[in-house]
Amino acid sequence: SQQGEEDPQALSIQEGENATMNCSYKTSINNLQWYRQNSGRGLVHLILIRSNEREKHSGRLRVTLDTSKKSSSLLITASRAADTASYFCATRSDRDDKIIFGKGTRLHILP
Amino acid sequence: KAGVTQTPRYLIKTRGQQVTLSCSPISGHRSVSWYQQTPGQGLQFLFEYFSETQRNKGNFPGRFSGRQFSNSRSEMNVSTLELGDSALYLCASSLGRGNTGELFFGEGSRLTVL
Numbered sequence: 184s185q186q187g188e189e190d191p192q193a194l195s196i197q198e199g200e201n202a203t204m205n206c207s208y209k210t211s212i213n214n215l216q217w218y219r220q221n222s223g224r225g226l227v228h229l230i231l232i233r234s235n236e237r238e239k240h241s242g243r244l245r246v247t248l249d250t251s252k253k254s255s256s257l258l259i260t261a262s263r264a265a266d267t268a269s270y271f272c273a274t275r276s277d278r279d280d281k282i283i284f285g286k287g288t289r290l291h292i293l294p
Numbered sequence: 295k296a297g298v299t300q301t302p303r304y305l306i307k308t309r310g311q312q313v314t315l316s317c318s319p320i321s322g323h324r325s326v327s328w329y330q331q332t333p334g335q336g337l338q339f340l341f342e343y344f345s346e347t348q349r350n351k352g353n354f355p356g357r358f359s360g361r362q363f364s365n366s367r368s369e370m371n372v373s374t375l376e377l378g379d380s381a382l383y384l385c386a387s388s389l390g391r392g393n394t395g396e397l398f399f400g401e402g403s404r405l406t407v408l
Binding site for chain 2: 223285
C-alpha cells in the first residue's frame, strides 16, 4: 500500500460533532502535513507537525504524530458545514525525498 | 500577493496529441512541484523543481516532462496523450526546497483526453 494512507476513506457526521481522521506512512519523515481540498479545487495547507513534535493545535484543529507507529491523526472539533471537504496527509520521505500524499478522507458534515 | 496560477484551467485533447500546462508560482517562491490527481490513484507526485533544476521525479513514463524557467515559472508537457492521462494536474510552490514548509497549490488544470 502507498505511504500516507488515510482512514476512514469517507466520514459523515452531524454538524457540531468532532471528526477524526488517521494517516499512516512507511518511511522516516522530516514532517507531516495535512491539507484540505474542496471538490475539484486546489489543496489548502492546514497544519504541519515536525517529526520531533507529538501534538499541535491550530484553532479547531488538533494533530498528533506518533513516529514509533508511523501514524498521525487530525481532529476537527465542533464541525461546521464548511468543513465538508477531502483531507489529505502529506509526507516527504527521508529516503528518496519524494513528496507523498495519501488518498484522502472525504468528510461530509450533515446539517 | 497573488497565489499560484495555473493555465489553462480546462482543456480537452484527443489521444495522441500533446499538451503543455503552465504554472506561475507565488512571487519569491523558487520550488515548484507537480501532481496528477485521479479518482482511482489519488494524488501522485510527478516532479519537483528548484532553481531550474529537477530535484525529484515520480514514477511516470517519459511522456511526462517538465521544466522550470529562471523566473521560477514552470511548465509540464505530456506527449502522445492516452485516455488514462485524463486528470486534474496540480502545481504547488514553496519558498525553499519544500521539505520543511507548506505547499501552496494552484486551482489545477483539468485535462480530458477523448
